[in-house]
Amino acid sequence: MSSDIPQSGPNAAANVDSVRIEDEMEQSYIDYAMSVIAGRALPDVRDGLKPVHRRILYAMHEEGVTSSAGHRKSSSVVGDTMGDYHPHGDSAIYDALARLAQDFSMRAPLVDGQGNFGSVDGDPPAAMRYTEARMSAIAGELLEDIEKDTVDFQSNYDDRLEEPAVLPSAFPNLLVNGSSGIAVGMSTNVPPHNLGEVIDATIHLIENPNCAVEDLMEHVKGPDFPTGAEIVGREAIHSAYTTGRGRVRMRASYETEEAGTHERIVVTELPYQQNKAKLVEHIADLVNDGTLDGVSDLRDESDRDGIRIVIELKQGALVDVVENQLLEHCLEKTFGVINLALVDGEPQVLDLKELLGHYLEHRREVVRRRSEHDLAEAEERAHILSGRLTALENADDVVELIQAADDRDAAKSALSETYDFSERQADHIVRMQLGSLTALEAEEIEAEYGNVEREIERLETILGSDSELDRVITDELRAVKEEYADDRRTRIVEDYGTVTREDLIPDEEVVVVMTENDYIKRMPAANFDPQGRGGKGIIGTKLKDGDRVSSVFRANTHDYLLAFTNRGYVHRLKVYEVPEMGRTARGKSAINLVNLDDGEDITAVVATDDLTEEECLTMVTREGYVKRTCASDFANIHSGGLIATRLEDGDELVDVTVTNDGGDLLIGTEQGMAIRFPKDEAREMGRSARGVNAIKLEGEDAVAGLVAATDDADLLTVTENGYGKRTPMEEYRTQSRYGKGLKDIKTNERNGRVTAIESATAADDLVVMSEGGQIIRTRVGDISTVGRNTMGVKIMTLDDDRVACIDVLGD
Template sequence: MADDITRSPEEGGRIIDEPIGEALAKRYLAYALSTITSRALPDVRDGLKPVHRRVLYAMRRLNLTADAQFRKSAKVVGDVMGDFHPHGDQSIYDALVRLAQDFNSRYPLIDGQGNFGNIDGDNPAAMRYTESRMTKAAEALLEGIDEDAVDFRPSYDGSKEEPVVLPAAFPNLLANGSSGIAVGMATNIPPHNVAELIDGCLLLIENAKATTDDLLKVIPGPDFPTGGIVVESPEAIREAYETGRGGFRVRARWHTEDLGRGMWRIVVTEIPHLVQKSKLVEALAATIEDKKAPLLGDVRDESAEEMRLVLEPKARTVEPAVLMESLFKLTALETRISLNMNVLDAQGAPRVMGLKEVLRAFLDHRRDVLQRRTAHRLEKIAARLDVLAGLLIVFLNLDEVIRIIRNEDDPKAKLIARFRLNDVQAEAILNTRLRQLRKLEEMEIRREDAALREEQKELQGLLEDTRKQWRKVAGELKETRKLFDPKTSLGKRRTELGEAAAVSAEIDLEAFVTREPVTVVLSEKGWIRALKGHVADLTEIKFKEGDGAQHIVQCQTTDKLLLFASDGRAFTLDAHKLPGGRGHGEPVRLTIEMGDIDEAVALFVYEEGAKRVVASHEGYGFVVPESEMLATKRSGKQVLNGRAMQAAKVIGDQVAVIGERKKMLIFPLSDLPEMTRGKGVKLQGYHDRGLADVKVFEKDEGLTWEDGAGRVRQVPEWKDYRGKRGGAGKVAPKGFSRSGRFSDVIG
């Protein structure tokens, strides 16, 4: 064995000398192709991935039909893993469970008995505790599989054969949807209503030139197992189905319950697809705790057999539509479900298809299945007619046949020679029972022969006429549609197509925020929180080890805060949306997109009409209205170009600037331009280092500074420091702040 490894391939060994880049490329490409074709993407014809197809085929081999006894899921998983799918048993069981969950699959293909999980997100029981069998829908997918309807291929070890694709009596790809992530591509297809899909197929059979617009008249949109309301615009829906890429906004279904005396509450009866109810309730409760939903007072889960989430308003004066619109924005009561119809076509190649292409591919598959089943039936008829021809010879020469069978040592060979029979006919004669040798049986054989010849003629005509084939396909689809009749609970459309309420654009949530005092604390390491009330003793505020206070602002929950970052961007924070005072808060970077190396140089309450002097480390700056610093996006708003150092409030008519070398310069505020964005003008000149602090003050009141204890100190003879803007200034007076700033107080 060791010699075999050390020898080269030319010498019969197993060592291959090739560049590592080529070796990795080949192997990764093989892995990628395997993932795409054998794991992640469904087949456009039956809408199944290999593991789902193998589960259903294994259940058929176990005769687990819809009216059969349930069998342990562990037995099914074992057969699938042993015969067809040599992967982990848990992955196979997960696939089986998903096919049985009526809140995940629009038309469950497996009928499960036991705990198969629930919409709360609870896990199913282990496979040894659950039982399963196929549903009628699964039987429809497998119908005709024993009639040479599809190709088979050897299983992984060659001991068995498995179907390449299922016959699929209905378009399961769109009916149950699919999702998966492969290497470099993904797929996501929401479920639809089977009756509508079949109507679309019938439309295409009648008119091959039907457009997407024509199809949307009978297939208006997805139909989710959990119901809900699709509020996407018709134009967006059309674009999604035309291109195969897009998405759908889905909202929960709700109604108002009148409690009398002007009191009411909202009851949610359906939630968007794939949303776990327990996590949704947690999220709703969190919005109340974090004061992000000022209109919501309480949430309760009163679900039993049917879903019932109760939402209590904070005040009876709130409009129900306004409350729900606010929650749609904040929680998973509204979600966006994407559409990416990336599938494997009939040749096994992945590509994105539109609605018409998918239905066309399914119809072509059904026609191919029809042709193959017809050809298979013709073979069976031909074989049976051959046998019947032999049996008729028995009745025409009954005495001679009996004599040969009784007296000859090799009756089979004698029969073949005497009556010019073939081997199959002779074998059929020898297997005929004596009680069947009656006149009545002869008449029955002749009737069967005539019926088979009539059927043979019809089937041959079917194979020769394309129109007849499409009529036959249409008839089969109409028959399948009865299984999914819209009048039944299974076939009835569950998802409504509507529009978002016009009130959504007019909601002013701040108008419903309760005004309460809070103390906002931003730590040196970027953790932010809002403590209840105005904290008098700031030393009582606790921080993580190694952290401390950077900015502390006392404000109201109705206030907006402006955070000015060192990269010159301004960010807007709503005080009522900040995390509460429990713990140490949360990183401010979860709320705004501030850079990792940037820090907050100023944090203050926004005031209508107020202005700020923004200044950079290089000594440039200008006056900007606070209204121009408000940002509507998490990415903030660029205000100052350069490394920002300060955003001093404009209270007065004089500007005091001090550099890192403790040189101070004072000049009139009128020397600074008012801008909304830019670099600004030169405030103070430096040979090295840069600006330390800026302050605006009233000349009649004089210049002051605060020490670390909060005591206000006067700057004597501040007029001696007046000069032209952009000058170097003079050294600050003795006793001035050791930090070189106008305030050592955190704020």
């Protein structure tokens, strides 16, 4: 004890305790830490809000600055919040208000702002005197029914007013909008999610309280960031949802565009919380110091419609290499998930089920307290209406009794003694106007009394049944979803360890076109809307003088194809490596994709994803030889290709199809003949075998194509002059191999020779491409079903042109 402390007299301390300074510092630090944790940095698990955000919204609610009101100066909102609820400085409040208005920070913004509230470039909001704000519509759902004693209130900082300890929160805001904050010795970083997915998971938990986290993950696929982009891999998502912690890898979305003689990479979506201006600056630094090769120009063309960062590549630059360098250095970042929130005032790390479970507990309490409040009001109203009905039944006596009373108090006492009215009933009846004694008024009171009685019964049912209370919560959650839910913005792609171009290619159906001079390209199949048969179609590719279309086939961008050539070779083709180009583009040389000799063309393709070891590849040649070869014989194909079949001089491989054991094969010829015979008659052979005779060809006839015959499909035949027909497969009777076959279609001067045959149904689409580059997509169902040996109908109008090839797009 210091001798300077007076022990007596007017300045003596009333009570002095001796404490160790270490103990005092420890306790003071703990008090400070808990103050920061509970009062500033961490969100409440129930409404997902920190105190400053809750106070901003409540202040706006109290001042009537709702979504249905006009905007108000942000400085006014900040002033009301600071003066009444949050005395921590206007800049802190305005920063929090601005974030609530940023659609690139909040998945469901809680403030509707007018003016500059910042940007993805890191620009700060304009001064609060220049901006205006009001609550967003969905923010109103957080405060819905707050006046019905649904949550506890506490005194504000100076005991003048009361503020809510938590908001009623009609949806799980903590998961929808996420939260981040740094407290003393701990931090939180909850990612935003899709509202519809979160509500679906909440309803699933209500209906299945014993479900596992993995069951909830069937609904909540992963974080859904307001800026979109991609999440790479699912392992970190699973960790975050099962343990409350995980490191989610985010990747920018981009696409490659043709720009004359070179290509460009265009970034269209950024990872969450990535500063766009700093990203552009970082890319420029990488180019300048030589880390990033192949870039000739860099521009930020972003506007209000979205992000567009253009990275121009040098002519001849390898796009894949530049993409991988960008991903390694700047287009990917990590979001460290820490699902830390306050549960009953204490910080806890929570898994997905616990997050939703605590919200549900809160929501059940809110609905229960609201129902109790509404029930009390309804019972009070029913009590008053009951008195009014009694008074109306005895209207004359009541009026006479009131007139005979000396004053209002005497009248109330007389009414209570005569009709056993309560004090509230008697006071209400004394104050009634004579106009309320009419018959019409009586009917209205009786109707209202009936409605109130039914409302009381409904509320008592809710309060008496947990399942009924949960049904109310479920219905209200579904209403919020119906009103505010939108589509997922962030895509989840698989993590294959290393980034490949295939990961970044959209999974879509495409049409691949190849010419005799070995130009190749792919185009989205969606670019070609179905047209009525008989039209000219549209330009499908631009050709050099003397070049012609040799093949067209549909595929998926992620397919690995076996490409068979007329010379009897097979090559492995990755569809995503085929350059995507517009309809009027010529394409690019296929030399780096498929090594073809002069005069060698692709005549058939087979997707390897569909193959099993039990299946065979059945091949037919122009001169009528057929054979089946086990699919496993094509497992290892080197860059130069592989022999698929042995050909006689002058013969060519025409078509290849996948077949199983049993069933029939059907072969069509250029002069319109067709033969159907059992598959087993074309025995299985090795790759180097020639095959066996399939059909007897007369004169200059040649095989046009091959299909696996099934009676639930039609045979579609198309001729070189653009005519065709479909005929039920069952009209082609099965016969022995190496016969002349039956007449399929008339090949006269109008039709010309048969170009190809396909197996198709009415639900399929047919793509026809001419040698000159015109393409048409039409519905197979629009092509007449007729018998064998008929003329067919016009499918495509051709001017000095011929059909080069066809393909069928399945339903």
